[in-house]
Each structure stands twice: as structure tokens, then as C-alpha cells.
Amino acid sequence: xxxxxxxxxxxxxxxxxxxxxxxxxxxxxxxxxxxxxxxxxxxxxxxxxxxxxxxxxxxxxxxxxxxxxxxxxxxxxxxxxxxxxxxxxxxxxxxxxxxxxxxxxxxxxxxxxxxxxxxxxxxxxxxxxxxxxxxxxxxxxxxxxxxxxxxxxxxxxxxxxxxxxxxxxxxxxxxxxxxxxxxxxxxxxxxxxxxxxxxxxxxxxxxxxxxxxxxxxxxxxxxxxxxxxxxxxxxxxxxxxxxxxxxxxxxxxxxxxxxxxxxxxxxxxxxxxxxxxxxxxxxxxxxxxxxxxxxxxxxxxxxxxxxxxxxxxxxxxxxxxxxxxxxxxxxxxxxxxxxxxxxxxxxxxxxxxxxxxxxxxxxxxxxxxxxxxxxxxxxxxxxxxxxxxxxxxxxxxxxxxxxxxxxxxxxxxxxxxxxxxxxxxxxxxxxxxxxxxxxxxxxxxxxxxxxxxxxxxxxxxxxxxxxxxxxxxxxxxxxxxxxxxxxxxxxxxxxxxxxxxxxxxxxxxxxxxxxxxxxxxxxxxxxxxxxxxxxxxxxxxxxxxxxxxxxxxxxxxxxxxxxxxxxxxxxxxxxxxxxxxxxxxxxxxxxxxxxxxxxxxxxxxxxxxxxxxxxxxxxxxxxxxxxxxxxxxxxxxxxxxx
Numbered sequence: 001x002x003x004x005x006x007x008x009x010x011x012x013x014x015x016x017x018x019x020x021x022x023x024x025x026x027x028x029x030x031x032x033x034x035x036x037x038x039x040x041x042x043x044x045x046x047x048x049x050x051x052x053x054x055x056x057x058x059x060x061x062x063x064x065x066x067x068x069x070x071x072x073x074x075x076x077x078x079x080x081x082x083x084x085x086x087x088x089x090x091x092x093x094x095x096x097x098x099x100x101x102x103x104x105x106x107x108x109x110x111x112x113x114x115x116x117x118x119x120x121x122x123x124x125x126x127x128x129x130x131x132x133x134x135x136x137x138x139x140x141x142x143x144x145x146x147x148x149x150x151x152x153x154x155x156x157x158x159x160x161x162x163x164x165x166x167x168x169x170x171x172x173x174x175x176x177x178x179x180x181x182x183x184x185x186x187x188x189x190x191x192x193x194x195x196x197x198x199x200x201x202x203x204x205x206x207x208x209x210x211x212x213x214x215x216x217x218x219x220x221x222x223x224x225x226x227x228x229x230x231x232x233x234x235x236x237x238x239x240x241x242x243x244x245x246x247x248x249x250x251x252x253x254x255x256x257x258x259x260x261x262x263x264x265x266x267x268x269x270x271x272x273x274x275x276x277x278x279x280x281x282x283x284x285x286x287x288x289x290x291x292x293x294x295x296x297x298x299x300x301x302x303x304x305x306x307x308x309x310x311x312x313x314x315x316x317x318x319x320x321x322x323x324x325x326x327x328x329x330x331x332x333x334x335x336x337x338x339x340x341x342x343x344x345x346x347x348x349x350x351x352x353x354x355x356x357x358x359x360x361x362x363x364x365x366x367x368x369x370x371x372x373x374x375x376x377x378x379x380x381x382x383x384x385x386x387x388x389x390x391x392x393x394x395x396x397x398x399x400x401x402x403x404x405x406x407x408x409x410x411x412x413x414x415x416x417x418x419x420x421x422x423x424x425x426x427x428x429x430x431x432x433x434x435x436x437x438x439x440x441x442x443x444x445x446x447x448x449x450x451x452x453x454x455x456x457x458x459x460x461x462x463x464x465x466x467x468x469x470x471x472x473x474x475x476x477x478x479x480x481x482x483x484x485x486x487x488x489x490x491x492x493x494x495x496x497x498x499x500x501x502x503x504x505x506x507x508x509x510x511x512x513x514x515x516x517x518x519x520x521x522x523x524x525x526x527x528x529x530x531x532x533x534x535x536x537x538x539x540x541x542x543x544x545x546x547x548x549x550x551x552x553x554x555x556x557x558x559x560x561x562x563x564x565x566x567x568x569x570x571x572x573x574x575x576x577x578x579x580x581x582x583x584x585x586x587x588x589x590x591x592x593x594x595x596x597x598x599x600x601x602x603x604x605x606x607x608x609x610x611x612x613x614x615x616x617x618x619x620x621x622x623x624x625x626x627x628x629x630x631x632x633x634x635x636x637x638x639x640x641x642x
Contacts, residue, residue, distance in 0.1 A: 180230015287327025
């Protein structure tokens with residue numbers, strides 16, 4: 001199967017081409033089933049490649065498939081090559097697996113949309129781009145996928161572009177991600193200048209062997225981190241992701257839970273030897289950025305009323321957790337949390353889509369309540385996702401979050417406290433969402449007239465094509481933690497650290513070693529503390545929103561996202577715009593003026609010189625004669641030849 005590696009991205013690409021050519025003829029639902037089938041084929045091939053690699057010993061779990069020479073320019077020799085190793089195949093497994101479920105869900109969710117086939121066209125192109133990103137053997141192939149997912153996110157977020165808010169959100173995502181792309185491009189240029197290659201193997205090998213100066217390695221690592229901050233929505237560039245909820249809900253699940261937003265974490269993990277070779281303060285910047293982002297986004301989520309906005313800020317917060325892990329040297333924990341987060345967050349986004357579908361496009365949680373009776377399957381699966389993200393054992397999110405906190409304590413007690421506070425807030429605002437949507441009184445009855453139902457409005461459960469993915473993802477959210485169970489006495493040895501053993505060849509250069517530290521020795525008590533924190537957050541939310549024993553504190557400042565977005569918009573529309581206009585005038589008058597001035601000088605000078613070219617033979621003879629006389633004068637008088 002390793003030689004069939006090219007089929008993994010080729011299948012969704014084929015789906016894109018077929019829908020592009022025949023999408024209108026296929027129509028609904030055939031175009032959706034075609035797109036879902038192509039991603040499922042990609043998943044099947046990925047599973048085959050996974051078992052092929054698993055059959056090899058850890059030192060031979062790497063396979064490079066060169067498709068063709070892409071950029072043969074002098075010393076710059078770049079192949080269109082794919083890399084199959086534990087990291088890339090782990091990413092490909094949940095991209096294609098969860099992607100297949102999201103495609104299936106979207107068939108029901110997008111029912112009746114006039115652009116049904118175009119939606120699946122974009123989805124298949126997105127999956128192809130994401131697979132090129134993670135399977136690329138070098139930075140340029142990854143950058144091809146990196147730009148592809150950026151373009152597709154623009155298409156999908158602004159899919160309903162007749163809404164001004166959707167069109168604006170798409171543009172915001174596109175522009176914000178360009179800032180991150182600048183960092184990745186400069187990192188590529190610096191890496192090629194230093195090593196003479198943009199291949200991951202060459203760059204990481206040079207970093208491991210000391211072939212790159214500490215300052216250069218720091219520069220490459222931080223420039224890549226700039227790209228990761230843009231793509232993975234970290235401060236200060238997180239602001240595009242909450243607005244991206246304007247896109248259809250399957251887009252939110254695919255892009256903002258399971259795939260695109262995790263690209264930054266993947267890139268930092270792929271380049272972990274470079275981070276290990278960088279200055280000590282570089283990983284600290286990454287860890288602090290992740291911790292502050294996690295706490296910042298969690299504080300905003302406690303006051304949101306849009307069902308998807310809560311999940312959007314939750315995604316930003318959980319991505320911050322992953323960067324906290326990367327900065328602490330816990331690359332396995334970062335990937336572990338990425339996988340479990342893909343399970344439960346995709347489940348919750350699709351669950352919110354099911355709620356919106358059953359509530360006739362209503363997204364305000366204040367108009368919901370008691371939906372567990374009307375939508376039992378959606379409610380049951382959503383509750384499983386809630387328990388997973390809240391960190392309640394034995395659900396998947398508990399194991400991955402606990403491992404991140406363990407490594408964080410070994411790295412910095414202050415960051416550990418921030419992580420715990422964020423965990424409490426996560427349990428609190430997710431419990432708030434569950435209570436407002438599925439429990440309490442049915443507030444939707446008083447808003448029936450808003451839907452033109454004249455009092456007959458009733459929520460309804462989603463069709464089976466939408467519920468089946470929810471059930472599968474709920475199962476994964478329950479058992480997903482088994483891929484990386486910790487070394488607790490009650491857990492058999494054969495079940496422990498499976499993901500760590502699998503990823504070991506890739507992350508070994510940068511992975512922190514915490515065995516023997518006081519944090520590692522107290523890991524059981526730390527797990528108990530994490531459980532207590534999660535239950536405390538849940539209990540507090542129940543007291544506020546369930547039993548109404550405490551008054552809800554939802555300041556407008558938090559509802560407005562600390563007014564960060566508004567502040568950026570005010571700056572860009574005021575001083576920022578004036579500064580850009582001044583730069584444009586400088587470019588037009590000084591830069592272009594200098595270029596145009598030189599051109600004008602050359603043109604005028606050549607015009608004067610041209611007048612000497614009369615075309616008269618006698619004039620030319622006279623000039624030649626005068627020249628001869630001047631030459632003779634030079635040799636006779638000046639040089640004294642005679």
C-alpha cells in the first residue's frame with residue numbers, strides 16, 4: 001500500500017474534478033454521495049498505509065514517494081513528493097475518517113440548497129489541499145496545501161455570500177491567514193539559504209546535527225510559529241475563527257474542529273528538531289502564547305449566546321492548549337489532544353448543526369431549552385461530547401488534557417495554574433451550553449411567530465443521514481483515549497502509551513523527558529485534581545443555569561470578546577487606513593516617481609542625442625574628419641609622438 005500513497009490525495013481531487021465537470025447533472029443528493037465516497041476511498045487507502053507502516057520496526061516507518069521533479073532550477077531542486085510516516089498518517093487518518101462523516105452529515109444538512117453540488121466541490125478540494133499539507137515531503141508541497149486550505153476556507157466561509165456578514169467573514173479569514181503565510185514563506189527562504197533544501201528531512205537533520213546556528217534555528221522556528229498563529233487562530237490573529245461560523249455548519253466541523261486549524265500544531269510538531277535547536281526562550285514564547293490564548297478565549301465563551309460561537313471560542317481555547325503542549329515539549333500530548341479534540345469537537349459542531357436544522361435555522365441558545373425530549377439522539381451524542389471536552393473520565397478529552405497539564409507542570413507551575421483555570425472555565429461554559437439548549441424550560445415555544453409557524457412551531461430530530469455521523473463520533477469520543485493511556489497502576493502495560501510508541505521516531509528530538517520529576521511522580525494526584533476542577537466547573541454551571549441558585553455573570557465586555565475585534569477594526573479603519581494611504585502615496589510619488597524620473601531623463605537625453613543622426617553623409621564625413629584631427633592633436637601635442 002505504500003506505493004499507492006498517491007491515492008490518498010488523488011481520490012478527493014478526482015471527486016473535485018468530477019463534480020466540477022458533472023456536478024449540475026448529478027444534482028442532489030448524487031453529488032454529495034460522490035464526494036463522500038471519494039473521501040471514504042482516501043480513508044481506506046490511509047488505513048492500508050497505516051498497517052503497512054505498523055508492520056515495520058520504528059526505524060523503517062518512513063516512506064517517500066516522489067511523483068515528479070517540480071522545481072528544477074539550478075541549486076533549487078524540489079520534488080513533488082509525499083511522505084508517509086507516523087505523524088503524516090495519523091493526521092491523514094482523522095482528516096479522511098472524520099471528513100467522510102462530515103460529508104455524510106452535509107448531505108442531509110445542505111438538502112434543498114440551490115448550490116448543493118458546488119458545496120461538495122469545495123469540500124473535496126479542501127480535503128485534497130489538507131492532505132497535501134500533511135503528506136508533503138518538503139515545505140513547498142506543504143505550502144501548496146497550506147494555501148489551498150486557505151483559499152477553500154474563503155470559499156466555504158463565504159458560501160452564502162449574499163449575506164453581508166458571511167462575505168465579510170470570508171474576507172477576514174483570507175486576509176488574516178495571509179499574515180501567517182508571510183511567516184511560512186520567510187521560514188522557507190531562510191531554511192533554503194542555510195541548508196540548500198526545503199525538505200523536512202534535510203532541515204531537521206541539519207538541526208539535529210548542529211548544522212544550523214542557534215540564531216538561525218530560532219528565526220526559522222519563530223517564523224513558522226507566525227504561520228501557525230495565523231492558521232491555528234492564536235492571539236493576536238485568532239479573530240477570524242469566531243466570524244467563520246457564518247459558513248454552513250459542516251464547514252465549521254471540517255475546517256474549525258478537525259483539520260485546517262490544526263495545521264499549525266502539525267507544522268510545529270513536524271519541525272520539532274528545529275525548535276529543539278532554537279534558543280530556550282523560543283518554546284517559552286509558544287507556550288505562553290498558547291496559555292494566554294486558551295484562557296482568553298475561554299473567558300469569552302462564558303458569555304456567548306450563539307450556539308456555534310461558543311464552540312468557536314472553545315476551539316480557539318483548545319488550540320491554545322495544544323500550543324501550550326508544543327511549547328512545553330509535549331509533542332505527543334499535543335497530537336493526542338488534536339485527535340481527541342477532532343472527535344468531540346466535530347461531534348459538537350455537527351450536533352449544533354442538527355439543533356439548528358431542527359430549530360429551523362435558529363442559533364440563539366436563549367430561544368432553545370428542553371430539546372432533549374424533541375431531539376433525543378442529538379442531545380445524547382452532544383452530551384457525550386460535552387463530557388469529553390469538560391475533562392470527565394473515562395471520556396477521551398480527560399486523558400489528553402491531563403497529559404498536557406502534566407508536562408506543563410514539569411515545565412512551569414505558572415502555566416500549569418493557567419491551564420487548570422482554563423479547564424474549569426471550559427467545564428463551566430460547556431455545561432452552560434448543554435443546560436441552555438437541552439434542559440430547562442422550552443423557550444422556543446414563545447418564539448414560534450418568528451418562524452412564521454403561528455404557534456405550531458416544534459423542533460424535530462434530524463434525518464438518519466445526519467444522525468449516523470453523530471453516533472460514530474460519540475463512540476470515538478468515549479473510547480478515543482485508549483490510544484495514549486497513562487502509566488497508572490490500574491491500566492495494563494500493554495494498553496499504555498500506544499500513540500507515544502507510534503510517534504516516537506518523529507518527535508524524539510524535541511520531546512521533553514519528565515520521568516523522575518516531582519510532577520511525574522505525583523501524576524495520579526494531579527489527575528485527581530484535574531477531575532475535581534472539571535467537576536467544580538460543571539457544578540458551578542449547574543448552580544447558575546440549572547438550579548438558579550446563583551446569578552449568572554455575563555458581562556457585556558466578555559460578550560463582546562473583550563472588544564478586541566472591535567479595537568482591531570477601529571484601528572484598521574482609522575489610523576491603519578491613514579498609514580496605508582500614506583504608504584500608497586509614498587510608493588506612487590517617491591518609489592514610482594524615482595523610476596519614472598529615470599525613465600523621463602533617459603527619454604529626453606536620447607531625444608537630444610537623436611538630433612545628431614541627420615542621415616546626411618556629408619555631415620557624417622565632417623564629423624569623422626573632425627575626429628581624425630582631434631586624434632592627431634592628441635598624439636602629436638599631448639603625447640608628443642613626433
